[in-house]
Amino acid sequence: MTATPAAPDSPGTPGATDSAEGPFAECVLCRKPTEYPETHKGVTLCPVCEWHEAQRAACSG
Numbered sequence: 001m002t003a004t005p006a007a008p009d010s011p012g013t014p015g016a017t018d019s020a021e022g023p024f025a026e027c028v029l030c031r032k033p034t035e036y037p038e039t040h041k042g043v044t045l046c047p048v049c050e051w052h053e054a055q056r057a058a059c060s061g
Contacts, residue, residue, distance in 0.1 A: 030049055
């Protein structure tokens with residue numbers, strides 16, 4: 001079995017960070033940094049809170 005090398009993170013890859021993006025907005029629930037810039041309009045949630053909200057919405061039927 002041949003192992004394939006992992007591809008380096010590209011700018012479009014989730015998890016790739018670029019310090020030139022500027023400061024990130026705070027989550028409105030837990031105040032942790034989100035994946036959105038401070039200029040993002042609307043409610044900003046961190047990935048964990050987004051997942052919890054999606055679970056609540058899916059179960060509310």
